[in-house]
Amino acid sequence: MIERDAAGRALAHLVLIVGVLIVAFPIWYTFVASTQSVETILRPPLPLVPGGEFAENYGNAIFGGMSRIGGVGVGTLLFNSTVMALGIALGKIVISLLSAFAIVFFRFPFRMACFWMIFITLMLPVEVRIMPTYKVMVDLGLIDTYAGLILPLVASATATLLFRQFFMTIPAELVEAARIDGAGPLRFLRDILLPLSKTNIAALFVILFIYGWTQYLWPLLVTNDNRMNTIVIALKKMVSFADADTPWDMVMVTAILAIAPPVLIVVLMQRWFVRGLVESEK
Amino acid sequence: MPKAVFPNRLLPYLLLSPQIAVTLVFFYWPAVQALWQSMLREDPFGLKTTFVGLQNFSNVLADPAWLNAAWTTVVFSVSTSVLSMGTALLLATAAEKVLTGKAFYRTLLIWPYAVAPAVAGLLWLFMFNPAMGTFAYMLRDAGLAWDPLLDGDQAMGLVVVAAAWKQISYNFLFFVAALQSIPRSLLEAAAIDGARSGKRFRTIVFPLIAPTSFFLLVVNTVYAFFDTFGIIDAVTAGGPARATETLVYKVYTDGFVNLDLGSSAAQSVILMAIVIALTAVQFRYVERRVHYG
Structure with a gap:
């Protein structure tokens, strides 16, 4: 450090502690609420430490169906969210890897046209083509299906760009050596490119899983059946301030369960997460 | 590019076919439909459709409700970006200063990234709703007429805070990366020349992180425009009295609730133009950044 500035460092710690408190507080507040009875939740101020209803509330949420959302259990909702997030993450990785492989390691007519076609999808987020995309889903009979939740979000310009960039750094000698040894393109992909791409894939996976899990507008449009809801959509449907018998304890438990899986992935795979975030945006 | x-x-x-098929069916076809639909008008019973050229666009651009939504979007985006980037820069600078606990602080600062926007909105609504929110209760106790479900400005404040909160992690990580890439020797040389920490920040650190800040500004604007639909839908549903109705939210309500397809499509096309402009800015900047090193 340049100056031996103990006071400055103490101030920095103070700023960080206040920052952490602000960042973490909303989640802590909801967690505390999820361990209280409905009566306590409805009588503010809420205590700052967890109450005694932890086991009861979480047990009810997980093992008893919730009447508010058509008797669908939290397990089904978590399952739907997991299928959607995994489907989107793995789907994007597979089709982008294959596209980038084709674009970098082959020469064929319309190569750059294909590249630009994929690239331009960056500029067409779901939000700007809501109605017509919805109509396509109705025509294809994909409403209330997992394919309907996943497919329209599975194209990825960002992932394709990232893999393309990475493949372009692979030395030509490596490709030549593989060809001299008699390896065809698919064998080269499986035995050389895939192992080299492992960290990139892990980094992208974290980012894309979170992208899939946190989707809102699309699952809202494409699911009518309560059994096909993701946990985020179901949570939104449960919350009603106008209604006197909103089961607030169950709402809080559902909120925590909607937050926990992606947060755990970010915290546990922090190294890949930071890498994926910083690199996929470049 | 490998020659072999x-x-x-x-x-x-x-190899390309899966990706191309998905983009054709779910991106290009709907986008073309949106363009075509934006030049049509249906009668109220959906029986007759007439071609009206650019009529829908001129209607949208002259509509006070649309102009109101455009202004709301600007206020919302600017406040969210400034609040989130300001907080993140402060935290990143502090994180660069401390010697111990850096990893610990980072872990605790990055999790809002993983919270869905709609859920982020609900978390803040739990704390601030007038029926049972602890902070609403405290504000009212302090004599403030707090009710974001009735007061437009308070509703806007609440969605801005929720949206900015979720984005702090992202901005923080990018600012930390930018600060770490500043050569130590530059700062040391300036310190030897007698520049205090405030002056060093103004004359060295700030210019060197300017490209990152600009990049983040574009990303935050895109986020505020498009990814915050969930926050607004969950917290205010565009209310009270349209005080938090952004452009994307209006496309949704006009299309799915009011079933005014022509107008909704024209609004989509305008949004598409905005995204294209923002993406172009973002990529021009990426090319420039190469020269910054």
């Missing part, structure tokens, strides 16, 4: 390439003719098309 594989000679296959058919294989590359097979």
Whole structure:
């Protein structure tokens, strides 16, 4: 450090502690609420430490169906969210890897046209083509299906760009050596490119899983059946301030369960997460 | 680009086909439909459709409700970006200063990234709703007429805070990366020349992180425009009295609730133009950044 500035460092710690408190507080507040009875939740101020209803509330949420959302259990909702997030993450990785492989390691007519076609999808987020995309889903009979939740979000310009960039750094000698040894393109992909791409894939996976899990507008449009809801959509449907018998304890438990899986992935795979975030945006 | 390439003719098309199929069916076809729909008008019973050229666009651009939504979007985006980037920069600078606990602080600062926007909105609503929110209760106790479900400005404040909160992690990580890339020797030289920490920040650190800040500004604007639909839908549903109705939210309500397809499509096309402009800015900047090193 340049100056031996103990006071400055103490101030920095103070700023960080206040920052952490602000960042973490909303989640802590909801967690505390999820361990209280409905009566306590409805009588503010809420205590700052967890109450005694932890086991009861979480047990009810997980093992008893919730009447508010058509008797669908939290397990089904978590399952739907997991299928959607995994489907989107793995789907994007597979089709982008294959596209980038084709674009970098082959020469064929319309190569750059294909590249630009994929690239331009960056500029067409779901939000700007809501109605017509919805109509396509109705025509294809994909409403209330997992394919309907996943497919329209599975194209990825960002992932394709990232893999393309990475493949372009692979030395030509490596490709030549593989060809001299008699390896065809698919064998080269499986035995050389895939192992080299492992960290990139892990980094992208974290980012894309979170992208899939946190989707809102699309699952809202494409699911009518309560059994096909993701946990985020179901949570939104449960919350009603106008209604006197909103089961607030169950709402809080559902909120925590909607937050926990992606947060755990970010915290546990922090190294890949930071890498994926910083690199996929470049 | 590797010079050695594989000679296959058919294989590359097979490899590309899944991605191309998805983009054609779910991106290009709907986008073309949106363009076409934006030039049509249906009568209220959906029986007759007439071609009206650019009529829908001029209607949208003259509509006070649309102009109101455009202004709301600007206020919302600017406040969210400034609040989130300001907080993140402060935290990143502090994180660069401390010697111990850096990893610990980072872990605790990055999790809002993983919270869905709609859920982020609900978390803040739990704390601030007038029925049971602890902070609403405290504000009212302090004599403030707090009710974001009735007061437009308070509703806007609440969605801005929720949206900015979720984005702090992202901005923080990018600012930390930018600060770490500043050569130590520059700062040391300035310190030897007698520049205090405030002056060093103004004359060295700030200019060097300017490209990152600009990049983040674009990303935050895109986020505030498009990814915050969930926050607004969950917290205010565009209310009270349209005080938090952004452009994307209006496309949704006009299309799915009011079933005014022509107008909704025209609004989509305008949004598309905004995204294209923002993406172009973002990529021009990425090319420039190469020269910054």
